[in-house]
Amino acid sequence: MDLAFSPAEQAFREEVRAFLDAELPDDLRDKVRHRRELQREDYLRWQRILHARGWIAGSWPKEHGGCEWTPAQRHIFDEESHAADAPPLLPFGLQMVGPVIYTFGRPDQKEYFLPRLLSGEHWWCQGYSEPGSGSDLASLQTAAVRDGDDYVINGQKIWTSLAHHADWIFCLVRTRKEGKHQEGISFLLIDMKTPGITVRPLVLMDQGHHVNEVFFENVRVPVANRIGEENKGWTYAKFLLGNERAGIAEVAWNKKLLQRLKEMAADTPASGDRLLDDALFSRKVAETEVKLTALEYCNLRILAAMQEGSPPGGEASMLKLLGSEVTQAITELTVEALGYYAAPYEMADHAPGSNWSPVGPEAAEGVMGQHLFMRAITIAGGSSEVQKNIIAKMVLGL
Template structure:
């Protein structure tokens, strides 16, 4: 693979940069830069801007309204968006559910749901994890019983990210309690306005409301909202998770984060010299940059294969493990570079009432990002589980 951009790709990068310079709202960019929690309106605004430009769905085939970009163009777009501090596009509909519908959904489902994902009319959340069924997802207990032309759903989902904003949820439900765990699961699309659904907030340590519990009590779901075949949902769930895990790798976020750490380390002094000149810190910084460069190349290869119709296999697990480790290492380096200003409540612990001691540029979101991103190695299938998948596949066992 040629790692140098062609003339056409360099021209595309300039086009993306000009778009971000003129169309990315400055207040949104600043909110992302300092780590401020974005509202639903913030996300919707950026969604509409990208949709209006035709750049909302880089991974979709152009037949469904996608951009028609190749792997390198998608990589450039992600890289430039992260560098410009653009909001992350909410992935649940666009990059998680959509590939499942495009491959396994009916024509009716594709024609109905895909345009509404693009327009923003449907905001999706994910109903996978349950209490006692996180990394061991196949042990889920939410039941769906067929009753005529409906399924009746009862159970609970947890860690439902941004579920407080969603009007639809895609759920894994158990439709055959007597089958082997993976063989008795189905994939349902559920309107969140259906009677019997309750969303309860889970407030995180930093006081933010990002995740939720979702309860189902005798929720009636039309049978036509079943994706694919009954009891085949585990196949669709694994397909979705390969796309989620590749996305979790977050190459663009890590590249932007690494540049931010370098800027911060040049500002912060350690024993009379910039921290970036400290041998131990510089060695850690160099190692994570080498790892990131290698992962970016691997990510390009996997995206290119996906563009040719190949679903990511264990490569997505490899990217998920390495990508989350890199992002957490960058978060830790930022925390160390910020020093006392990385305390969770730096304004009280360090600054007090003295505005002359304002935090250095780049330290505003360090603590929040460090603590929030501890979850990266857990969600989407914990890194320990991913290593088991890689080992089984590499040794010839069943993944």
């Protein structure tokens, strides 16, 4: 047993750190640090910088343009990126559809989609949830009916993150109504410019436009855009959900958020002392930090097992569950730390060209918005309750 990273891994950390020092633009760093909403171009700029360095797809095999990093290397990269306030890499292409394409796609699909995905030329979004299919995803209804060399798609997807930025959407559609729900689903890649697709914003409680409804009205998609076999889409979807879950605990990001909470509480006066010295407040911070430490070491144990070739099973659900709870605890405490200055709020302040100037301490910027948006993380990607169902079934055999 040994907690230390190997010399090679430590050297890799130095390499990542030096790269971030040199290449991460200050204005992007600043935006992330101030919790401002990132625009499409912000994400893409960072993606292109990483792509130029060859570091855009840490987990992918080299033959598809990835780095084949070990789980420990990916962990180190995440840690350093968050510590440096780098923009996050969106998962829809890199972690979700990309691995599906290189694992189950045809050679021509790989050749066309993978390079464009990596370079950022194609922005991907995920068409999974439907109004009637949330936690019970397999009950989805969006229909794909075969007509010659096309499928004709009718239906609706919902909660589609950043679909308004997307060039392509990967969709689960129903290709068979009879039999078990899971056995009538196919996995399609759909160009967002195809006639019949409408994207409508869903504004969330933080007033932000993060998610959308996507409507399909007689949308013709070539059968050639199907991944794998017809009616086998659920298999690919499950692969996708199980893929790349080591980072799901968001340990590095949570550490960063916690560090900033403590900085803020140290700068916040409370009855002549620092808020951080308030017994009740500091207790809550300490409890959260203990929970984060426990999560960190759970994550490292699972990572070490992955290094040795055992993929995480139900344990990944535990990481998701705990990580999202820790994030929510931190953002809640950050709002609490602000006191009255959590109140001034103008979403337009995040929009380019806004005249809004922040009110209160500098660190107050974006705190409420982040907290409100983060309420979603125990719902999205399989709610906490669904994660518990998975653990009960897969780990405990109940």
